[in-house]
Amino acid sequence: MTSINWLEETQKRKEDLIRTTQSFLQIKSVLDPDSVKEGAPFGEGIRQALDFALDVCRQAGMTTKDVRGYAAHAEFGQGEELIGILSHVDVVPEGDGWSTPPYAAEIVDGSKIVARGAIDDKGPTMAAIFAAKIVLELGLPLSKRVRFIFGTDEESSWQCVKTYFESEEMPTMGFTPDADFPLIYAEKGLTDLTLRQTPAAFSAKAVEEAADVQAELVSLQSGLRMNMVPDKGEAVLKPKALDAGVIVERYRQHLTENKLKGAAEEKDGMVVLHMEGVSVHGMDPGKGVNAGTHLIHFLHTLKLDARAASYVGFADEYLHNQHEGKSLGIAHEDAEMGPLSLNTGVLEYQAEGDAIFRLNIRYPHSVSFDQWSAVLAERGAKEAFELEVVEHLTPHRVDPNHPLVTTLQRVYTEQTGEEAGIIAIGGATYGRSLDVGVAFGPLFPGRPDSAHQRDEYILIDDLVKATAIYAQAIYELAK
Numbered sequence: 001m002t003s004i005n006w007l008e009e010t011q012k013r014k015e016d017l018i019r020t021t022q023s024f025l026q027i028k029s030v031l032d033p034d035s036v037k038e039g040a041p042f043g044e045g046i047r048q049a050l051d052f053a054l055d056v057c058r059q060a061g062m063t064t065k066d067v068r069g070y071a072a073h074a075e076f077g078q079g080e081e082l083i084g085i086l087s088h089v090d091v092v093p094e095g096d097g098w099s100t101p102p103y104a105a106e107i108v109d110g111s112k113i114v115a116r117g118a119i120d121d122k123g124p125t126m127a128a129i130f131a132a133k134i135v136l137e138l139g140l141p142l143s144k145r146v147r148f149i150f151g152t153d154e155e156s157s158w159q160c161v162k163t164y165f166e167s168e169e170m171p172t173m174g175f176t177p178d179a180d181f182p183l184i185y186a187e188k189g190l191t192d193l194t195l196r197q198t199p200a201a202f203s204a205k206a207v208e209e210a211a212d213v214q215a216e217l218v219s220l221q222s223g224l225r226m227n228m229v230p231d232k233g234e235a236v237l238k239p240k241a242l243d244a245g246v247i248v249e250r251y252r253q254h255l256t257e258n259k260l261k262g263a264a265e266e267k268d269g270m271v272v273l274h275m276e277g278v279s280v281h282g283m284d285p286g287k288g289v290n291a292g293t294h295l296i297h298f299l300h301t302l303k304l305d306a307r308a309a310s311y312v313g314f315a316d317e318y319l320h321n322q323h324e325g326k327s328l329g330i331a332h333e334d335a336e337m338g339p340l341s342l343n344t345g346v347l348e349y350q351a352e353g354d355a356i357f358r359l360n361i362r363y364p365h366s367v368s369f370d371q372w373s374a375v376l377a378e379r380g381a382k383e384a385f386e387l388e389v390v391e392h393l394t395p396h397r398v399d400p401n402h403p404l405v406t407t408l409q410r411v412y413t414e415q416t417g418e419e420a421g422i423i424a425i426g427g428a429t430y431g432r433s434l435d436v437g438v439a440f441g442p443l444f445p446g447r448p449d450s451a452h453q454r455d456e457y458i459l460i461d462d463l464v465k466a467t468a469i470y471a472q473a474i475y476e477l478a479k
């Protein structure tokens with residue numbers, strides 16, 4: 001049995017694999033609220049893609065079950081234990097600027113299939129199904145069951161897996177072909193949080209403004225999403241003890257001195273300040289330039305009205321260039337997962353309304369959420385900010401010595417000849433939906449990631465190689 005040449009077996013089925021993958025990709029499986037109906041909670045296209053995957057599985061000899069269109073599974077093998085393979089059939093919207101039509105799934109340069117979903121996650125889904133077909137067609141004896149679980153809204157709210165696991169069996173262990181090779185075994189805890197200025201602390205009448213207030217902050221707006229570093233910020237000031245022209249001049253000087261991009265203008269007796277930053281993903285905020293907190297850093301050089309001064313002062317001390325939460329007292333780092341990261345993704349201030357910071361904080365598994373969030377809540381309260389937890393996903397980790405990890409490592413090395421280092425990340429993969437789950441491919445080390453971008457593609461050689469890897473993996477895990 002050890003003499004099976006998995007790559008050769010895949011090569012024999014290569015044309016069928018390519019054609020089936022293309023047909024799968026030609027279904028536009030984007031979330032479509034307009035065509036939602038019973039059995040199709042995310043619309044017609046996603047339903048069609050789910051049916052397509054189930055059909056291929058049934059033809060290969062698997063039994064299937066549909067969980068009201070939220071998710072479905074296809075199973076083979078026998079035994080007590082269950083090996084799960086979790087992937088998703090939905091894709092993000094295609095966007096503009098494609099070189100070939102996004103749902104044509106054309107083969108470009110004879111070497112890659114170009115389509116929305118090619119690498120995320122329909123290409124790898126089909127690779128894994130064909131891998132199972134190989135195991136089935138070779139008639140290999142298995143002592144465990146193998147189950148494909150197809151999710152349908154991974155790209156939006158993960159209702160699919162939530163609903164599925166309310167009624168269906170949790171696999172003993174499993175993998176998701178929805179991230180990177182070699183293998184992701186650990187993911188930080190993820191939180192979205194709001195710090196909101198307590199309105200009572202600054203009721204307009206209670207605060208007698210000092211005569212030397214240089215400007216009133218009318219509004220500040222920066223950022224759209226908690227998990228992105230904002231690349232634009234705008235503040236509107238009403239000049240008081242300082243002339244508009246002086247504020248404009250100081251701001252321009254500040255930009256030059258700090259090598260920042262932005263602009264200042266006078267408009268209807270107000271001063272409008274623009275800041276430009278560099279947007280990157282919120283899991284690595286130090287790599288970007290936060291337009292919002294940089295704008296705040298300038299505002300902190302002015303004497304503002306009391307409420308704005310509190311807002312600006314808090315952000316300048318605790319959020320500006322504080323990517324690891326040091327001055328808040330929540331910094332924590334471990335060797336496996338690295339440091340806690342803090343991104344200030346959205347800043348909103350209205351003189352006549354709310355004053356809010358929206359944060360994305362990711363933390364390693366060696367510190368508990370309760371521990372650091374209590375420190376943050378206490379610090380916020382001292383400065384008249386209320387902490388609200390919008391979203392919290394606990395850290396996810398499989399022991400590096402677990403047979404799931406060691407087996408997949410060995411398979412990867414046997415198929416590629418490369419060492420299979422295991423990875424801990426700050427992001428979230430679909431693998432965290434499984435109690436004992438890792439992400440395993442499909443993107444090989446060094447390959448550019450085209451997921452969610454125009455001209456998304458999968459290299460045909462990689463599709464074939466991934467299929468061979470998954471085939472051996474399924475066999476080794478379930479034999």
Ligand SMILES: [Zn+2]
Nearest residue numbers: 120121154178
């Ligand atoms: Zn995906």
